[in-house]
Amino acid sequence: MVNDRGQLYTMEGVAAGIIMLLTAYIVISTTSIYTPGDTHIPDMQLEQLGSDVLAMMDTPNSKEDDESQESDLVTYILATDKTSFRAMFRDYCNMRAGSGDDLKMNAYVYFHDRDTGTVRSYVLDEEDHATGRENAVRVTRWVQLPERPDNLPMAVTDIDNRPQAVLLEVLLWRT
Amino acid sequence: MAYMNEDGQWIVLMGLLVAVGLFFLALIINQSALVGQTTAEGVLEFPKNDIQDLRTAVFDYVDQFPYPGDPRVQEDIIAISLERKNSLVDFSVGPKVQVSGRDLYPITIHYYNGVTKYDETVYY
Amino acid sequence: MMSLDFLVGFTIFMLALIMVVSMVPGLLAGLExxxxxxxxxxxxxxxxxxxxxxxxxxxxxxxxxxxxxxxxxxxxxxxxxxxxxxxxxxxxxxxxxxxxxxxxxxxxxxxxxxxxxxxxxxxxxxxxxxxxxxxxxxxxxxxxxxxxxxEPGAAVIDTSFVPQYKATSAPSADQEFIVRLNFSQLLDPSVDPAYRIDPRTEPVNVTITDFDAFLNMTEPSTTNATLKNVTFWKMDPTRPSPRFTRIPFTYNTMDPGLYTLSLDGNLKSLAPPGGVEVFDNISLVLKPAATSLFTLDQNSILDIRFNFDDDPVRTHITGIHHYDYNPTNVTRPxxxxxxxxxxxx
Known part of the structure; x- marks a missing residue:
């Protein structure tokens, strides 16, 4: 009783199976392409954390009557105190439940050179070596300095000695 | 294959049905992935922290250099903003005016980074 | 008659379906x-x-x-x-x-x-x-x-205030020590809110440590003084002919939601019956919930008055302590x- 009619069921079963498997394969491969959206969220969280840390470092802990007290951040930049800056930044970043957070950071200060009309920079802290492949976020903070910072790197000792606004940029990434 | 009939076609049809269902599922999943992406991007793109930071910088500036201010510091902020943050920033401080019984400086702040524009007049 | 062929075809279909269905949760896994x-x-x-x-x-x-x-x-x-x-x-x-x-x-x-x-x-x-x-x-x-x-600040009155608040001669029988809060000064909008003393949102802490240092030492046997009561007075300087008026308040009920008054470590009401003998310290915490009952505005002046009543006089504490931004008067953490x-x- 085996005839050609029977083979059609088999073929159609195979056809249906191929259609479904192919669709599932396409669906899986397309959705996994769209998931890079996820990587934006850790960026957003890291950026928020970095901004908060810089803002809090730039908030004086107390303010007496008329005296305008300098924040820790201003103090560190004025003294180009890399060690204390890094220690405090990491300390604020790592205040959390559970284990610490392995954050890497580099910090640069951008200042405005009025003689040449350009914006120049120097390194405040470049202890963590960036390979350039990291997915780093950049957080910034305006800092008002009353005078030229001390202990500057050789190349930028010609910063004007005047009250000025500089921009502190911190690159943050996780390994 | 002398006498082909279409009795078996419903199996292919069912396969097709499952395939269509999977496509819709994929569509929904893609949409939801986009939701996460757009919220994160929305937060990243809207320069909330930049604007807050600029405002505090301007208020600090007014604290330290009351009207008429120090044009050099103002130029620092404008020049560095343009260079490092790709944003057009301008602000001006006027002489004190009386607002509800207090003498305050009127400050206008303008911020534009190509996507987000922010203008504010605040009495400080 | 075609059962075998149908079975083969349908089995292939079902197998494929099962495979696809088992793939779907994996599809969702990456998208938690x-x-x-x-x-x-x-x-x-x-x-x-x-x-x-x-x-x-x-x-x-x-x-x-x-x-x-x-x-x-x-x-x-x-x-x-x-x-x-x-x-x-x-x-x-x-x-x-x-x-x-x-x-x-x-x-x-x-x-x-x-x-x-x-x-x-x-x-x-x-x-x-x-x-x-x-x-x-x-x-x-x-x-x-x-x-x-x-965190809220606190006025701590210790031995360093003895020259300031200890009268040299015995005051009248009704001794009074005042802690004054000038709201127009405290709530001055030029003070950054992050460093402001705002009694409307934060408790007011007044602590007199070393109370024995203020005692009347001409009577060597004096080891304590009687605190009659603690009262709240207010003045509105914007009104014509301003003067201090006593604020009606439930002085004789203890309510930790409104205030705590601790005398030598024991909680008491603001008007303990018959007064309480204080040996060493007085600590008053005035909660913002109480301050809101006083109907004060940004120009009001609030007095916290500690009244001592002894005859002969047993404490020489007197004067007005300003609860303000002076760091010696109020320590702000x-x-x-x-x-x-x-x-x-």
Missing amino acids: SSEIDYDAVAYRTGVILVEDPGWPVYPPWEMKTEAYKDEIERMGLAVSKETPNILLSTKVDKFFNDSFFTEDDYRDRAIFGDIPYSYSFLFRSGSEVKQVGDAPPSGHGYIRRVVKIK DLKPGVLEVAIW
């Missing part, structure tokens, strides 16, 4: 919903808590008692909307009081979602940890905000760094 919505909700909740003082602002939401809990629209912890990331300790304490707030309160007044999200809030400052909610499972939305916390973590799932 935390990356979709939870992170955004956590971010939003973090912003509400850290950058907003909540609503209503005055009287502040954290002063609402159980009966008026419905009036709380939004719970924010910031000192003011001008000072993001600076949190007020009284707001933080209230927020983490999970015997006062129910799970629905947190959902409706801090998280604001259509879905009943699960949550975990954690605040850490130094060794102090506050938490509400359950431990988050894996795949939760998360945000961490670095903040600073503002430094802002303390902390972290607020929000987890949503």
Whole structure:
């Protein structure tokens, strides 16, 4: 009783199976392409954390009557105190439940050179070596300095000695 | 294959049905992935922290250099903003005016980074 | 008659279907919903808590008692909307009081979602940890905000104030020591809200340590003085012919929600019957809930008057202590760094 009619069921079963498997394969491969959206969220969280840390470092802990007290951040930049800056930044970043957070950071200060009309920079802290492949976020903070910072790197000792606004940029990434 | 009939076609049809269902599922999943992406991007793109930071910088500036201010510091902020943050920033401080019984400086702040524009007049 | 062929075809179809169905959960696995919505909700909740003082602002939401809990629209912890990331300790304490707030309160007044999200809030400052909610499972939305916390100041009157407040000769039989709060000075808008003394939102602490140093030493046997009562007086300088009037208040009922008065470590009411003999120290905490009952405005002057009544006079404490921004009069603690973590799932 085996005839050609029977083979059609088999073929159609195979056809249906191929259609479904192919669709599932396409669906899986397309959705996994769209998931890079996820990587934006850790960026957003890291950026928020970095901004908060810089803002809090730039908030004086107390303010007496008329005296305008300098924040820790201003103090560190004025003294180009890399060690204390890094220690405090990491300390604020790592205040959390559970284990610490392995954050890497580099910090640069951008200042405005009025003689040449350009914006120049120097390194405040470049202890963590960036390979350039990291997915780093950049957080910034305006800092008002009353005078030229001390202990500057050789190349930028010609910063004007005047009250000025500089921009502190911190690159943050996780390994 | 002398006498082909279409009795078996419903199996292919069912396969097709499952395939269509999977496509819709994929569509929904893609949409939801986009939701996460757009919220994160929305937060990243809207320069909330930049604007807050600029405002505090301007208020600090007014604290330290009351009207008429120090044009050099103002130029620092404008020049560095343009260079490092790709944003057009301008602000001006006027002489004190009386607002509800207090003498305050009127400050206008303008911020534009190509996507987000922010203008504010605040009495400080 | 075609059962075998049908069976083969249908089996192949079913096998393929089973394979596809088993692939679908794997398809969803990479897209756990935390990356979709939870992170955004956590971010939003973090912003509400850290950058907003909540609503209503005055009287502040954290002063609402159980009966008026419905009036709380939004719970924010910031000192003011001008000072993001600076949190007020009284707001933080209230927020983490999970015997006062129910799970629905947190959902409706801090998280604001259509879905009943699960949550975990954690605040850490130094060794102090506050938490509400359950431990988050894996795949939760998360945000961490670095903040600073503002704590109330305190006027501590110790031996260093003896030359200032100890009268050289015995005052009249009715001795009085005044702590004066000038609201127009305290609430001066030029003071940054992050460093302001605001009795409307923060408790007022007055502590007299070393009370024995103020005693009348011409009578060598004196070891204590009798505190008759503590009263509140107010003056509104903007009114014509301003003068101090005694504020009607439930002076003889103890209410830890309004104030605590501790005499040598024992809690007493503000007008203890017959007075209480004080040997060593007096500590008064006036809660913002009480200050709000006094109907004060930004020009008022509030007096806290400690009345001593002995005959012959047993204490020489007298004068007016100004509760103001002078650091010798009121010690204001430094802002303390902390972290607020929000987890949503």
